[in-house]
């Protein structure tokens with residue numbers, strides 16, 4: 001069974017239909033590309049999956065359970081098995097270390113799981129070793145994005161949602177993040193990678209879903225997809 | 230004019246000489262008003278957080294009401310608290326009337342609207358991406374509130390400081406609940422009122438200068454907070 005199974009999902013804000021009739025599956029160990037032009041609804045879809053917003057229609061099955069429209073307690077339990085890196089990540093007014101360990105602390109797991117070691121590993125994974133005591137709000141855009149990724153990776157989520165994770169990075173750091181993500185393929189994590197960048201999709205994702213004006217217009221192997229625009 | 234001038238000089242002398250009565254009253258004022266600001270803070274900051282972070286029917290009206298209470302005359306709060314803690318009142322058994330503890334309670338009630346209101350304003354300044362990030366990273370509603378309070382800590386501290394300033398400079402509650410008992414509940418404001426009415430202008434002025442200086446210091450501190 002797929003880890004995530006979305007069916008006829010829709011989202012309206014006021015009169016505007018932002019998403020319509022979305023059907024999508026994501027399996028553990030796969031990176032699913034979500035590609036679409038600006039304003040096509042990628043961020044909106046990821047937020048629905050992360051259970052931050054409520055869909056207007058349709059269903060979200062996470063690990064076999066319906067999670068949409070459930071009480072906050074159940075949403076929280078599901079959310080705690082996911083992690084999302086926002087398109088424009090923000091940092092808490094605290095050190096990098098406190099930012100990276102935030103999710104673990106909220107789960108009350110920071111000491112039990114060898115917090116320090118894991119923070120170190122997570123920072124090393126994104127190429128920012130030794131940044132622990134830096135004030136997180138003095139980081140550059142690219143550093144912020146990488147810390148946001150470390151903050152998500154440290155949680156070892158079952159489902160990782162990435163919204164343009166390399167948009168603020170130079171080609172070199174983008175490439176190193178790409179190879180980090182490639183290592184997640186074949187693990188127990190399912191990754192959904194939203195991007196404008198077809199090249200990145202081809203490099204990382206086996207399957208690609210194409211979003212246009214709030215609808216999924218194509219879905220297939222990344223080599224076979226040609227973009228309709 | 231001459232009289233005021235020489236009175237002022239003698240008032241400064243009293244302060245410089247650390248006149249025991251002046252020192253004692255100043256410390257008591259500080260202690261009582263700091264305690265009330267602290268007490269109000271530990272209740273009002275989480276309460277402000279809960280109000281700010283939840284959507285419920287009548288929220289806007291509640292916030293308007295709280296803001297109306299900012300300028301509640303201190304004597305009406307004094308009366309309300311008096312009714313609560315007087316012998317026959319619901320809290321009469323606690324024996325709070327005419328005691329420092331009663332004043333702390335009363336001043337805490339007095340500054341609560343300001344503290345809740347300013348906390349709400351402070352927390353409203355924390356952006357929704359921060360809240361989303363906390364939620365996305367697995368924070369519970371309560372943990373989100375704590376995170377948001379931490380994010381707004383400077384503005385929240387300013388709210389507490391303002392509450393302290395209002396408690397320190399008010400007379401109504403201190404007089405009606407404390408009773409201005411010498412060596413026990415007499416604080417800067419009640420002492421000034423009494424000493425002035427008895428013609429002890431030097432002592433009054435000395436206490437007045439101290440009160441103004443503290444208020445000034447609080448304002449400077451607030452400016453430094455907000456300037457950052």
Ligand SMILES: Nc1ncnc2c1ncn2[C@@H]1O[C@H](COP(=O)(O)OP(=O)(O)OP(=O)(O)O)[C@@H](O)[C@H]1O
Pocket residue numbers: 013016018036037038039040041042043044045087196
């Ligand atoms: N809260 C909102 N209120 C009104 N419209 C919204 C809201 N959020 C999103 N939209 C609209 O929904 C559409 C999809 O937005 P979304 O952010 O999901 O696009 P996107 O694919 O992530 O775009 P980008 O690639 O630029 O990040 C856009 O037209 C946007 O203006």
Ligand SMILES: [Mg+2]
Pocket residue numbers: 042043044087163
């Ligand atoms: Mg987007």
